[in-house]
Amino acid sequence: MKSYSDIAELIESLESQVRALNDEINTLKQEPKSFNEQVIFKYIDTGSTGKTKDFVRSLEVKSDRGTLYSSGDVSKLIKNGADDISPELLAIARKVVHMKKKQGK
Structure with missing residues (x-):
């Protein structure tokens, strides 16, 4: 306080x-307004880049590089954002990242 x-x-x-x-x-x-927002919602839901990566792979979506989606792609999306992600949603995802770092997970 x-x-x-x-x-x-x-x-x-x-x-x-x-x-x-x-x-x-x-x-x-x-509701998510774009695929990237769907990815961010999934990350917020699971708190895990690995589980989010698995979710994206289950949709058979490839990364910008044309390869399978990776945990690093999820982290990069959270860190750098994208034009089709609301700033408010991105801020919540970044809070989740900081909470996880504080907890040491």
Whole structure:
């Protein structure tokens, strides 16, 4: 929790956090609008680049290089983003990456 100087400031901080969480929830409730968003949703769902790679391979989709999709392709997509991925969705995926790094998984 952030430090605060009075109750009004604490309330404003908490309300801001609630708004941010509601925005994330609304983003996650949306349907993917592109294949890349579908990949990002799968990563957020599983928290695993390996499981996401397996999902993409099951769809028989190849990478930009024309080879089988790899975990590295998933990581690269999360890191670099793409024009057809909403910034809000990408931010959530990056949060998942940071959570996993914090947990050491």
